[in-house]
Amino acid sequence: MDTHIFKPDLKRPLLSVGALGWLRTNLFSNWFNTLLTLFSLYLIWLVVPPIVKWAIIDADWVGTTRADCTSEGACWVFIKMRFAQFMYGFYPHELRWRVDLTVIAAIVGAAPLFVRAMPRKLIYGAFFLVAYPALAFWLLHGGFLGLVAVPTSQWGGLMLTLVIAVVGIAGAMPLGILLALGRRSDMPAIRVICVTFIEFWRGVPLITVLFMSSVMLPLFLPEHVSIDKLLRALLAVMLFEAAYIAEVVRGGLQAIPKGQYEAAAAMGLGYWRSMGLVILPQALKLVIPGIVNTFIALFKDTSLVIIIGLFDLLNSIHQATVDPAWLGFATEGYVFAALVFWIFCFGMSRYSMSIERRLDRGHKR
């Protein structure tokens, strides 16, 4: 009796494994796909080599003046020479350590909040939220406890951009949460007030709000009161962002199952306690990605303060490009500004996505 002997398996066709197989399935699976690949390659060839040539190969990197930019490519000397101004604005040179220290304090202080295993996070977080703004104000503005005052008219560059964005969002949070609660309230008068407020700010462009803060606010206040220009911008940004935050938070409140509200009421908790202890902690956790996205939008919108004459990052760079000593380097300036904004926004959007994924997993269980 013959025993049947199995032949060894044939190898997979060369064209379906490894790099070749990958190329075939992803780039050349049929004539249309091949066409798309060729088209994409053409686009890349059209865009990438000139940019690389301009920005890296042909660029000038060393030197100190305009005369050092002799080649056809980008003049990064311009950025190098003006870098400090782009970061700090007109902040006095010898006091810039205070800005650095503020940033370092923020990073060191906030780092424990991102460690997931950290005990008593809530208490530390509350402490940080109270202590840090006071410290930052003392360091940046000074004028008491032994630090020389630096008026806000000297603030500028990336530092001012960050100040507007961070203060704007931090100030908008409490108001936004209150508005969101008000919009879902049972009391008609409260609801109408909140809805009107939210829809008003969401319906107008930020630029008109900034205009309003710069020309109308002085009319609204008693004569002897005059508010700092930066503070006026901050107020405008806060009111504007609060409306957006309110809508984000409302999304979170709506996502909490009704049983949670009922359970809180059944425990005998009043309105503020049931919101503060049961509903908001869950709702706010859900909307962290939404809040980060609002922050990204705000961060991009801070560039509008150029309209009311504040020297944020974009305005500092814009002013530098029209400086007679460095005329003709607008492209370099804007590309640098774009890069800085892009790094911040892209980083934050990735962070928001990672939280979203983490929260998602928590819910699937």
Place this chain on the structure above:
Amino acid sequence: MQTTARVQPARSSLLRDPKFRGLVFQILAVFTVVGIGWYLFQNTQSNLAQRGITSGFGFLNNTAGFGILQSLIDYTETDTYGRVFVIGLLNTLLVSGLGIFFATLIGFVIGIARLSPNWLLSRLATVYIEIFRNIPPLLQIFFWYFAVLRAMPAPRASYEFFDAIYLNIRGLYLPSPIPADGFNVFAIALLAACVAIVLVARWARKRREATGQLFPTPAVAIGLLVALPGLAALVAGNPVTWSVPELRGFNFVGGLVVIPELVALTLALTLYTAAFIAENVRSGIQAVSHGQTEAARSLGLRPRHILRLVIIPQALRVIIPPLTSQYLNLAKNSSLAAAIGYPDLVSLFAGTVLNQTGQAIETIAITMSVYLAISLSISLLMNWYNKRIALVER
């Protein structure tokens, strides 16, 4: 000690009554809001009186006396501020319309490209989206205006495309159509074709719902659109002649001039918003579950019918609400025009007119109400549409 305490019927005090408390709270809130409003109003009144500004909208009838870079309707310096307002509004609508049109086009193409099975193409689309949506729109406007269009050559050294389009520091010169003899017939034919398409589409849908038979509506529509006007042009002669820009001396004559401010603004708003629209399109298409495709396939539908009859209608339901809010954002972002001096509503009215007249409250209130009106009407439209297309669940 307290053993003799009598059991009272549970008569809660008025302060513990939720209804009463709610009422008090609401009255307090209304009083606070009205009080703040009154305080601001009083301050404004006294400030205005002190500065000698008379409030009111009478200034709208005064002569403006300044030139405007671009106006869609006739304007001279002797016209009123009221007319300046209309011009600003029209310019805002123009740039928003252009931006919405191009952004939708590019956004859909890139959104679909992102879902392409072609690895390279989908990566390219992702790179586009990630670059453009993470850079502030104002910065993009500055880039196109100051770094690109301001660096264009003088008219004599213009960039030239197809011998008809020229680009130089003064703007974009396009050929403009001038109606000729056959124009009326051509226009009527075009209108007739549109009406016919609507009728055919209706009839085809009714037939499909009654009998299940499909009718090649898109092919017929394209045929009608080409054939009818084409026939009209053959019969009645050329519908339009083109005025092509021509270099005479130091500048171009003829054609249509698009000012660089408008080019920069449209370009930046389009590219920025297209990145967001692409993401909406992608998530909308992905929201249609794979089961739908499989079900359609097992019913024996062809791939193009699956797309047309099953995927697109369901994807649009997800895409359209965020799409409208992107349109709204674009309209609001068009106010960034003020930064490069394109004469839109904000830069003309809340800028120039405000500076000339000093009527801060009136001009800003008018400007804000225009944007508010646009936003609110679009959201009302959106709510109506959402109700109409919402899934009717059993």
